[in-house]
Amino acid sequence: MMGNENSQLNGLEIEEKAVEITDFWSQYQATIKDSCRYFSLKSDGSVSVFKGEAALGPLWAVSTPLEKFSNNLLxxxxPCIVRYISAWQQRSTLHLATEYVQPLSQxxxxQTPLQICIGLNNIxxxxxxxxxxxxxxxxxxxxxxxxxxxxxxWKLGGLQYLCSYSELTAAYLKHARIHRYDKAVDPNEDxxxxTxxxxQYSFAVLVEDVYRNHKDDDVPHLKEFKRYCRDYLQHDDPAQRPDLSVVLQHNFFNHEFISIYKFLNFLPLKTEDEKSEVFSNILDNLQCYDEETVAKQLGGLLLSRLTMLDQTARKAVIPFILKPKNERTQNGEHTGFFSLSVFKEHVKPRLMQLFGVRDSQIRTLLLTHFSKxxxxxxxxxxxxxxxPELLLGIKDTDDNLVAATLTCLSELVPILxxxxxxxxxxxxxxTDGRPNSKSASENVHDQKLFSPKSLRDLPCSENIYNHEEIEQQTYEKILTLNERPSPVGGESIEDAATETTINKVESEDDWSDWDNTNRQLTIVNTVETINVDNDEQKHNEQINVLHSLNEPQSVKTTASTTLLQKAALEAKKNILDISELDIKNQKIDYSKKSSDEFDFFADMKPIIEKPTIVPIAQHNMIDDLSSKLNFVPNDNHDEDENEGWGDTWND
Structure with a gap:
């Protein structure tokens, strides 16, 4: 008896329906939860479990058939024999867990002829x-x-009849014949x-059985290999039967496709020159074979660890294997090797396995082609x-790996x-700071159909006016701004409306005397005339901007233009420093103000009552009680109270 109940795999769930039932055992598919050690293609912990009972016969007196099978697997x-995982006894039933396998008969x-050829090579x-x-x-x-x-x-199983050559006698074969495959038993064996x-004899029968429904020309040298099996492997004289190692040298097992398969299988034994030569031409050589056969038989080998670490393969093979074939290529880019359907079925499971490999070189290679x-x-x-694997990568100490991982995470944001x-x-x-004058649909339309057009052809949220065709009165109305009502009610609404219609737009010819044509003087609603003192003997020239309500509207445009030009020239001559434009530095002589000028702000003067001063006896901190209207700096205040923008105009 082998094993015990405690050796059962943790988290093992066995399906109720058997996959195959034989004379000695029943095969079930099972899954190991939270495990990635025992997977083949699915990477979900799939395994196979064989359940066997005791059997009668002289060969099973010491151990049951499943127990012998389990011991021989262990x-x-x-690599070409079914991989053993675990075995345990549960009551009277022995359980054997192996890698995920299916019976060939199912x-x-x-299977394609090429797949069968590779399978026979493995056996x-x-x-x-x-x-x-x-x-x-x-x-x-x-x-x-x-x-x-x-x-x-393909992997070899059925090791319950395995024995050493010293034990292989005619009596042993006679006892085992009852359960052996009748067609594979030589009639003259006794x-x-x-012995x-x-x-050799049974292998020749296997070749005939698997190729029964295929033509002889489906695989190179198949016809001559069948003849070789009949003439030599099934020879009437066992002494004339060659060793199986010699059979491996037959041309049937050495054509181009299977040679590539052997090369990838024995990659560690190859030299760097051999690797470079084969990987440089391997995809071109595989183009003539069935795509699904290549993916199923060579997909795992092309994405093996040794292949992905080879420098030549990283340049000439991996980029094409990791990219699904796209019929429509852009910018002369190379298409992938496998179509999308084949890629999803055979390559995608491999990629999911590879993302669980803790090798920085393999992970970096996957991240490089992640977008494909x-x-x-x-x-x-x-x-x-x-x-989860990518999130683990951003915690690594390799900065290059982290940077590549972050790039791949950005690829997942639009998807997940x-x-x-x-x-x-x-x-x-x-927030979106784009102007919202146009609807979203118009913005998208403009982006898609953008082409160099004139300004008049482009959509605009404002009306376009032709200065040559529009009438003067209409243009003046457009430029009219509604004036804010007087805070004290000194002006009527009718007067304000009358004032706003006085604004005029001057033509470019009227401003030709200016030195800088880019500088313009705009007359705003409250300004109509500018009185200029032409006394050039004064230290500073005054420019008083007054708005007279009693001025008649019949003032000619030419007279107003002449006054504006003269005022601008005189102001330009008398400004010695730009700082003089600051209102703080302007020196105005109010003695020149004529008595007949109209004071606009006469009724707006505030009445400020004198504050009542309450004397406080024997108190020396009078400075601390300064009025808020007193702008004399107080030296006793903290610096924090004086923080602000500061007076830096003259700096």
Whole structure:
């Protein structure tokens, strides 16, 4: 008895329906939760579980068939033999857990001739290992002893009849014959003195069975290999049957496609020059083969760790494998190798596995090409598998890896949303500062159909006026601004309306005397005439801007223009420093003001009562009680009370 109930895998869930039922066991599919150690293609912890009962017969007196199968899987490890995971006894039933596999008999009809050729090569390699390295004979090579993994690789199973050559006798074969594949048993087996050539005969039968529904020209050298199997591997004299290691040298196992497969399988044994030569031309050589066959048989090898770390493969192979084929290429870019449907079925599961690999070189390579294949994943796959791995990458100490990871996270924001990618609470800190004079649809239309046009052809929120055609009165009305009513009611609304209509727009010819044509003087609503004192002997010339309500509206435009030009010239002559324009520095002599001038602000003078001064006896801090209207600086105040913009006009 092997194992116990405590050896059962944690989190193992076995399906109720059996995949296959044989004379010795029942096979079930199962899943190990929260585990990524035992996966093949699905990366979801899928495994296979075999349940076996005790069997009758002289060969099973010591151990059951499933127990012998389990012991041999545990002892003889090879890439082409079903991988052992665990075994345990539960009551009277033995459980064996292996990697995820399917019986070949259930999927043989879906296999292409090239896939079958590669599969036979794997089985042959496993038999050579058992014969030459282990000194063991399988004794039951047939379709039921072959399994296929999730990625389409053929692996040898059915090791319950395995025995060493020293134990391989005619009596042993006679006892095992009852459960062996009848067609694979040599009819003259009992009469042979040599019993070490049993597997050669059964392998020839396997070749015939798997290629029964295919033509001889489907695979190079298939017809001659079938003849070779009949003439040599099934020879009546067992001594004339060649070793299986010699069969591997046949042309059937050395054509171009299978040579590439062997090269990728034995990549660690190849030199740098051999790697460079093969990887430079490998995609061109694979173009003539079935796309799905290439993806299923070579997809895992093309994305293996050793391949992705090779410098030549990183330039000539990986960029094309990681990009789905797009029929419409832009800017002369190269298209991918696999179509989108094949990419999703065979390459995408590999990528999900690779994102779990903690190798900085592999992760950086995936991040570099992330934008090419991110769209093939579903929202659930991105949020549940890819995003957690990317979030782990931003915590790494490698700055280059972090920078590349952040770039890939930006690719996920439009797909998953910022809340999913960033997490936490978000707030709106930025607003759209574009003018809202046009509707959103118009803005989009302008962006799409932008072309160099004249200003008149472009949409505008304001009306366009022709100065040559519009009448003067209409133009004056457009420039009219409504004046704010007087705060004390000194002016009537009618007077204000009358004043606003006096504004005129001068033509460009009337301003030709100005030195700087870019500087313009605009007459605003409350200004009609400017009285200029022409006394050039004074220190500072005064420009008094007065608005007379009694001025008649019949003043000619030419007279007003002459006054404006003269005032501007005189002001320009007398301004010695730009600081004089500051109202603080202007010196106005109010003695010149004539008695007959109209004072606009006569009725706006505030009445300020004198404050009542209350003397406080024996108090020395009079300065602290300064009135708020007293602008004399107080030296006793703190500096904080004097903070402000400051007077820097003269700096």
């Amino acid at each position: 002892k003889y490890r090879h 999927v043989l009809m879906t 042959l390699r496993a038999l050579v290992f058992l014969h030459n390295q282990a000194g063991m004979s399988h004794n039951n090579i047939c379709v039921s002893a072959v399994y296929i993994t999730g990625d389409g690789q 009469s042979y003195m040599i 070490t050539k049993v597997d 294949f991110v769209h093939v994943f579903s929202h659930e796959e991105l949020s549940q598998h890819i995003l 949303g910022g809340d999913t990618v960033i997490g936490g609470k978000r707030s709106k800190f930025f």
